[in-house]
Amino acid sequence: MNVMSWSLSVITTLVVAAATTSPALAANAAKSAPAKPTTVDIKDFAFAPKTLTITAGTRVVWTNLDEEPHVVVSAGNQFATSKALDTSDSYAITFDHAGTYTYYCAIHPMMVGTIIVK
Amino acid sequence: MDDIQDLEAGGRRQFLKCMAWAGAGTLWMMHGGVLKAQPLNAQGAATAADSAFSFVQISDSHIGFHKAPNMDVAGTLRQSLAMINAQKKEPDFVLHTGDLTHLSRPEEFDALSGIMQDARMAKVFYVPGEHDVIGDNGAEFFRRFGERQQSGGWYSFDHHGVHFVGLINVLNLKAGGLGSLGADQLAWLKKDLAGLSAETPLVVFAHMPLWPLYPDWGWGTDDSNEAVGYLRRFGSVSVLNGHIHQIQQKVEGSITFYTARSTAYPQPAPGAAPAPGPMKDVAPNDLHRYLGIRDVRHVQGNHALAVTEEVMA
Numbered sequence: 001m002n003v004m005s006w007s008l009s010v011i012t013t014l015v016v017a018a019a020t021t022s023p024a025l026a027a028n029a030a031k032s033a034p035a036k037p038t039t040v041d042i043k044d045f046a047f048a049p050k051t052l053t054i055t056a057g058t059r060v061v062w063t064n065l066d067e068e069p070h071v072v073v074s075a076g077n078q079f080a081t082s083k084a085l086d087t088s089d090s091y092a093i094t095f096d097h098a099g100t101y102t103y104y105c106a107i108h109p110m111m112v113g114t115i116i117v118k
Numbered sequence: 119m120d121d122i123q124d125l126e127a128g129g130r131r132q133f134l135k136c137m138a139w140a141g142a143g144t145l146w147m148m149h150g151g152v153l154k155a156q157p158l159n160a161q162g163a164a165t166a167a168d169s170a171f172s173f174v175q176i177s178d179s180h181i182g183f184h185k186a187p188n189m190d191v192a193g194t195l196r197q198s199l200a201m202i203n204a205q206k207k208e209p210d211f212v213l214h215t216g217d218l219t220h221l222s223r224p225e226e227f228d229a230l231s232g233i234m235q236d237a238r239m240a241k242v243f244y245v246p247g248e249h250d251v252i253g254d255n256g257a258e259f260f261r262r263f264g265e266r267q268q269s270g271g272w273y274s275f276d277h278h279g280v281h282f283v284g285l286i287n288v289l290n291l292k293a294g295g296l297g298s299l300g301a302d303q304l305a306w307l308k309k310d311l312a313g314l315s316a317e318t319p320l321v322v323f324a325h326m327p328l329w330p331l332y333p334d335w336g337w338g339t340d341d342s343n344e345a346v347g348y349l350r351r352f353g354s355v356s357v358l359n360g361h362i363h364q365i366q367q368k369v370e371g372s373i374t375f376y377t378a379r380s381t382a383y384p385q386p387a388p389g390a391a392p393a394p395g396p397m398k399d400v401a402p403n404d405l406h407r408y409l410g411i412r413d414v415r416h417v418q419g420n421h422a423l424a425v426t427e428e429v430m431a
Contacts, residue, residue, distance in 0.1 A: 045393040045395070069249070111336075
């Protein structure tokens with residue numbers, strides 16, 4: 001449940017972190033400051049990148065670039081399912097806890113992706 | 119009607135062009151149990167004259183889609199229904215093999231219902247596509263279009279000696295998988311067919327292909343083999359699917375598998391593009407070649423269903 005917190009404070013912290021540290025420093029300082037939001041493109045019926053490794057507290061934003069709608073759903077019911085994402089629609093989840101999160105598209109289940117949270 | 123008026127305002131030539139789209143379709147004629155495809159033309163009409171009954175398959179109307187190559191999927195659905203109404207011999211019923219809507223939205227279901235009512239379609243049997251069950255596992259679809267025979271939504275009926283089975287393979291899909299029928303539905307199917315003689319012609323319809331047509335693009339059903347196993351003892355089985363927006367056909371013993379055209383937009387042939395999805399580059403003037411309906415006629419005493427594909431050309 002904590003995984004799906006849409007915490008505004010996290011976003012605020014992120015903005016501050018981005019403003020005060022270079023990307024390289026931010027990556028090194030991952031333990032003390034939340035990582036930059038990360039994007040996953042949904043394109044040509046696939047998630048890109050297919051496997052994404054992030055640090056805890058990172059917000060992942062999926063954006064559908066296909067003409068077809070897609071739905072992001074957790075394989076193990078570990079986070080909330082998106083609504084139907086039409087072209088250009090986005091969906092975001094903040095991953096607060098370490099673990100491996102497999103997800104797929106509810107309407108095109110051959111589309112599978114993994115988020116690894118360290 | 120509004121669309122036609124708009125088109126007329128846009129020019130008579132454009133109007134005629136769009137009406138030409140409405141030439142699309144699939145005529146299925148049942149010759150004692152085997153489906154046979156042919157274009158809906160004079161020859162098809164002649165075969166139709168002595169058929170016992172006929173029905174029409176339409177598919178993938180995707181109400182709510184509004185992008186290239188078809189900004190007016192409601193219009194092309196209306197034209198498809200006009201083709202059905204133009205048949206000399208009225209089909210007994212229509213099968214809609216799913217993806218009525220694009221995003222399962224109530225207003226899309228409303229629009230679909232309105233278009234079907236306006237066209238005064240006789241009985242329409244529906245099965246859902248994956249686009250009709252988004253977010254609610256099909257609750258809204260089944261409330262509006264379900265046959266309410268089984269709690270899972272699947273059903274069967276008999277018509278002039280032909281046994282029809284409507285299956286659902288777009289629910290409870292698993293990560294990395296294809297379409298799915300599930301154990302409950304398979305058990306029901308086995309039971310439903312158990313009492314039938316092997317001479318009974320069968321027509322089985324579902325949204326996703328019930329054979330591994332192109333699994334790389336998700337065009338298949340994980341547990342279709344088990345279902346097909348129950349069909350093998352019958353002398354004449356026709357399997358009608360949608361989903362892939364184009365005609366593909368496969369014969370396996372006494373079982374013939376068909377997929378249908380969409381009334382909305384075409385998808386590429388298997389492997390002909392990086393991914394499935396609407397063929398955006400189809401020119402407006404060419405779109406009609408890709409859309410259509412399917413008529414099926416059953417001819418008493420003949421061992422075949424006669425199938426006619428009607429393109430909107």
